[in-house]
Structures are given as structure tokens and as C-alpha cells.
Amino acid sequence: MYVVIIGCGRVGAELARLLSTEGHNVVVIDHDEERFSRLGDAFNGITIKGNGVSTKVLQEAGIEKTDVFCALTNSDNINIMASQVAKGIFKVPRVIARIYDPQRAHIYKTLGLDILSETVLFASLIRDKIVDPMLSGFLIETEELGVLEFPVAERSLGKTVAETNIPGELMITAIRRPKRPVIIPEAKTLLAKGDTLVAVVKMASVPKIKNIFSL
Amino acid sequence: MYIIIVGGGKIGFFLAKRLFKDNHAVVVVEKDAETADVIAREFKGTVICGDGCEPSVLEQAGIARADVVAAVTGVDEDNFIICQIAKDQFRVNRTVGRVNDPDNERAFNELGIDVPIGVTMILAKIIEEEVSFSDFVDLLSFKRGKLALIRVDLPESSPVINKKVQDLQLPPSSVLVSVVRGDDVIVPKGDTVLKPLDDVVALTLVENKQQLLSFLIGKM
Numbered sequence: 001m002y003v004v005i006i007g008c009g010r011v012g013a014e015l016a017r018l019l020s021t022e023g024h025n026v027v028v029i030d031h032d033e034e035r036f037s038r039l040g041d042a043f044n045g046i047t048i049k050g051n052g053v054s055t056k057v058l059q060e061a062g063i064e065k066t067d068v069f070c071a072l073t074n075s076d077n078i079n080i081m082a083s084q085v086a087k088g089i090f091k092v093p094r095v096i097a098r099i100y101d102p103q104r105a106h107i108y109k110t111l112g113l114d115i116l117s118e119t120v121l122f123a124s125l126i127r128d129k130i131v132d133p134m135l136s137g138f139l140i141e142t143e144e145l146g147v148l149e150f151p152v153a154e155r156s157l158g159k160t161v162a163e164t165n166i167p168g169e170l171m172i173t174a175i176r177r178p179k180r181p182v183i184i185p186e187a188k189t190l191l192a193k194g195d196t197l198v199a200v201v202k203m204a205s206v207p208k209i210k211n212i213f214s215l
Numbered sequence: 216m217y218i219i220i221v222g223g224g225k226i227g228f229f230l231a232k233r234l235f236k237d238n239h240a241v242v243v244v245e246k247d248a249e250t251a252d253v254i255a256r257e258f259k260g261t262v263i264c265g266d267g268c269e270p271s272v273l274e275q276a277g278i279a280r281a282d283v284v285a286a287v288t289g290v291d292e293d294n295f296i297i298c299q300i301a302k303d304q305f306r307v308n309r310t311v312g313r314v315n316d317p318d319n320e321r322a323f324n325e326l327g328i329d330v331p332i333g334v335t336m337i338l339a340k341i342i343e344e345e346v347s348f349s350d351f352v353d354l355l356s357f358k359r360g361k362l363a364l365i366r367v368d369l370p371e372s373s374p375v376i377n378k379k380v381q382d383l384q385l386p387p388s389s390v391l392v393s394v395v396r397g398d399d400v401i402v403p404k405g406d407t408v409l410k411p412l413d414d415v416v417a418l419t420l421v422e423n424k425q426q427l428l429s430f431l432i433g434k435m
Contacts, residue, residue, distance in 0.1 A: 055322060089322065
């Protein structure tokens, strides 16, 4: 894939290195040349010094043949404007923008941009760790579903996955068993002592589920 | 009219004072507390200290009833976002955005800002005109760059010298706006005769500009 990233901060540089190592064509744009040192020696993509909202700079970066455009500077406004230039003027198929301000993230989601708000993501993640260490509400981008990770209950031992699932409310999607690779279970997989179950759950049903499995 | 100006720098402040004098209701939104203070002391309209990129600040400025929002800060992406929020979220009729970096003019033009004002470009053109030794200068372009206003110094060798305006076969969609002769400004009529060293100001479609220039100046 041909990927253009604007903003060579920690996140931008890390992403650029990851993608470049996987063999993708990566172009990184930043107005501060010194930040390119973050990319390290192994990075074999292209770096361009310039302003990521400028149509000229983007053309120089090969925006016309870009598959994915990522706006990862630390300015929400630059990210929003650059994303719209990429999508609106150059018709880049996938555009991903980082936005810190949750309110603005909400506004621009409606414009058809793929918006990631690390503020929201990180706050939810920490909230889950504080309030409910077993539950991750942030993983799935809807407020209705969460991922619950819990030790197998005494009453479920020897039962199958199908028998343990609660239709419409809980579905076991993975089993972690000590010293074994993660198991993606089938309906007839038996639950064993020491298993940790990873299940997709309906957020509204969490109290009921906890009650059933005595969590 | 109810006008919100975001950015209280030199341009914003000056604009606010002028519009206020013309009896418009003007609200200035300025991010920097000190600058906002300075303006508030001199300006009789409303001054709000806050970030104009925040919808809540624009609401406080009364955007719901604003006829025009002018984003004139020194930061292009801020101006862009302000105009966009004004338009998309608050349905403001007319958004004016200052473009500082000429590289961004295309984005403003193509992504829905009603009136992008390329201040750097305009200034550069005026200065270019003042220092220019060439026979013609682009003064302005309008309507998203489709129309251009140009000024031509007629050289002695110009093919239109000593001709009446009514006899000229101007290229399509071009019109003579004025003729400056010495200190006089003449609005050209059919019987106006063009003289050497006349300054001719003409309006033309951009695609016909070259044709018009060759017509007025001769071989280029």
C-alpha cells in the first residue's frame, strides 16, 4: 500500500516504522526536519519537510496515488483540514485523522472521515481499568457492546461454549488457557479449570452476567 | 447585519471598527486574553475572549443569528475550520476566510469556503504592480478565479492607439472598465479614443486574458 502520514511525532513515527517494516510504501511529512530522526535508520520510506495541509506538498508526496492518508499531527485543526484536502480534492480512498478534542471528533465523524480520538479512547481505557478491570468498553466502536474477560466459573466447568453462551447477551469468542496458545473456540469446546474466557457482551447485560457467573 | 469576526489581530480589529461604524452589529472573538483586552478597551462592539474553533464559543458570540462569519486569524487551518463549523453546523449564509499561505488557496476554494481572501497574494500583487516595469498587471481575480481584473499600460506600439473604443474587436467576455490618463480617470464610452501611455483597466474571463493582452499590447 502507498501510505502518506503527516506529523512525525511519536505516533506518526511509530506507525511509519511499522508500515515500512511490513513493506509498505510510506511517505512522512513534517514541518520540522529534526523529527525525522525518530524514524531511525531502518526506515526506508520518503520524508518531506513541509506543511501537510498544502496541496503542493501533498502532490509532491504522491497524494494522487495514495491508498491511505493519516493525519497525525498534534493539531486537531491541521488534521481536520488536511484530511479534507486528501479526501475532497485528491479523492484518497481511506483517510484517517487523529483528533484530541472529543467534541470536534464527534462533529467530523459525520463528515465521512475516519476519526480516532485518543483522548476518548485512552480515557475509556483507563476508566475501564479503574472501575471494571474485566470489562473493555472502548474496543468496539459502539456504546452498546463491550469485551468481558473473566475466569471460568465453577458452575461452567465441563460445559461446552454453546451451553455457557447467553443468546443475545454474551458470546465467548476466545479462551486463554495457561501455557497454551489462545483458543478460538467452537460451540462444542469444553471449558476447563484455569481458563480465562474472553466474551463479547451487551453493556446493558453486564450486571446480570456478573451475577450469573458470580464475578 | 450581524457579523462575527474571529481573530482580533490588525486585520480583524480594523475590519471590526469599520463595520461597526457602518452600523453593523459586530462581535469580535479573540483567543489571546491580552489582545482581547486591548481591543475591548477601544472597540465599542462586543468582544469575546475564546477559541473561535470551539462551537460553544461561536454560540456565545451569537452565531445562531449571524449573517456573516469572517475568520481572519493568522492561522489558515483555524480559519478553514471556523468557516466550516459556521457553515455546516450553524448554517451561516456567508463565510469569509483569510488565506495566509497562497498554497492553501486551492483548498479554501474547493472545499466550500464562500469567500476565500488570499491576503498574501493580494498584497504581493499590489506590491508587484507598484514595482512592476512590465506593461500589465493582474489586479484581482473573482468568482473562484474565473474572472480577472487587469491593468495594462498601453505602449506606443499598441495596435489600439488612436482607435475609438467602439471600433475595437475585444476578445469575447472582455470589457474595458476604465482608462487612466495622467490624473484623470475616464469611464470609456464608444467614442473614447485610446492614447499612448493610457492605463487601461479591463475585466476578462481568465481563459481569454492572454488574448486580451496581445490585443491591447500587440505582439508579446
